[in-house]
Structures are given as structure tokens and as C-alpha cells.
Amino acid sequence: MRGDAALPSEPPAGANAGQTRCIIPGTAEAVRELLQSLVSGPLGRALSPEQVSNLEIVLAEVLNNVVEHAYAAFPGRVCVTLRREGADLRCEVCDQGAAMPGLDLPAGRQADLAEIADLPEGGFGWFLIRSLTQDLSYRRDNGVNHLSFLLPARQLPH
Numbered sequence: 001m002r003g004d005a006a007l008p009s010e011p012p013a014g015a016n017a018g019q020t021r022c023i024i025p026g027t028a029e030a031v032r033e034l035l036q037s038l039v040s041g042p043l044g045r046a047l048s049p050e051q052v053s054n055l056e057i058v059l060a061e062v063l064n065n066v067v068e069h070a071y072a073a074f075p076g077r078v079c080v081t082l083r084r085e086g087a088d089l090r091c092e093v094c095d096q097g098a099a100m101p102g103l104d105l106p107a108g109r110q111a112d113l114a115e116i117a118d119l120p121e122g123g124f125g126w127f128l129i130r131s132l133t134q135d136l137s138y139r140r141d142n143g144v145n146h147l148s149f150l151l152p153a154r155q156l157p158h
Contacts, residue, residue, distance in 0.1 A: 018084035026071040026078050026095065031063040034080065043082060051089060054132045054151050055082075061125040062093050062147060070097025070145060087153035095145050105138045105147075 020043055024030040035056055038044055044052050059080070066078050079094040100106075106126040130136060133149035140146070 020082045021079065023077055023079045026067050026076045026097065028064070028067055030078075031060070031067060034063070035060055038082070046084075047089065048153060051151055051153060055089065055091075058129050058132050058149070058151065059091070059093075061129050065125060066093065066095045066097060066145075070095050073098065085150070089151040089153075090148070091151060092146060092148040094147075096143055097145060099140050099145060100138055103138075103140055105136065 020038070022034055022038075024034050038059070039052055039056055044055075047055065063078060063080070070076075074097075076096050079092075081092045081094075083090045129149070132151065134152055136147075136149040138145070138147050
């Protein structure tokens with residue numbers, strides 16, 4: 001494991017019952033397994049169908065970015081914390097991989113339809129993440145990346 005700081009391994013003392021914390025290897029297989037367990041488990045059953053769909057899309061994009069980019073040069077683990085805030089869902093993803101370029105989130109612009117044929121693999125991930133979340137933020141502390149966002153209970157206007 002790189003870095004001086006460690007990923008959290010246990011929920012903090014006094015964590016409420018509406019919180020889920022998972023630590024997984026930074027691999028595509030572990031991401032798929034986590035998404036499946038969240039969607040089909042108690043959390044998925046407690047959310048609206050729209051929130052489940054949005055959670056699956058956003059976490060898939062975020063976690064696959066961690067696997068493909070943050071851990072491109074070395075292996076590591078990813079911590080995902082999900083906490084209910086009323087009807088909304090607060091999410092935090094932490095990893096010890098490479099920092100975001102410029103220590104900032106990508107813009108995530110929507111591509112014009114004319115550009116789709118010329119896009120490299122991907123290209124829509126950050127646009128989807130920004131479209132489906134609120135309060136999106138990123139910071140890096142002591143070698144640990146922290147990405148947090150809110151998944152609202154209702155669809156956001158575009």
C-alpha cells in the first residue's frame with residue numbers, strides 16, 4: 001500500500017445504522033461484485049428505483065476511473081462509504097492511487113453528436129457523474145484521494 005495515510009477499515013465510532021462502508025481491491029472484478037451487492041442488498045432495496053440506477057451508474061464510473069487511472073501503476077484498495085441523509089444518499093470514495101491531474105475534477109462536458117464517432121474510449125463518464133450528483137467534491141490528503149457527492153432522491157434538472 002502506498003502513502004502514509006491508511007484507508008479507513010471500520011466505521012467510525014457512533015456510525016449510524018444508515019451507513020454502509022466497503023473496502024475492496026482496486027480491480028474491475030471487485031467493482032462489479034460491489035455494485036451487484038449494493039444494488040441487490042438492503043441498501044438497494046431501501047432506495048427508489050431511480051436512485052438505485054443512478055447509484056449504479058455513478059459508482060461504476062467513479063470506481064472504474066479509480067481502477068483504470070488511479071491504480072494504473074500499482075495495485076491498491078478502495079473504500080466506499082454510503083450514508084443516508086433523509087431521502088438522499090451521501091457517497092464518499094477514497095483510494096491511495098495517483099492524484100487527479102491538477103488536483104481537480106475533470107470538467108465532464110457533453111460531447112456533440114458529431115464528435116461521438118471521434119471520441120476515444122469513454123468520454124462521457126464525468127459528464128454522467130456531474131449530471132446525476134450534487135455537492136461533488138475532490139480533495140487529496142496525505143496521499144489519499146477523497147471524492148464525495150450526494151445522490152438526490154429526485155432526478156436533477158438538466
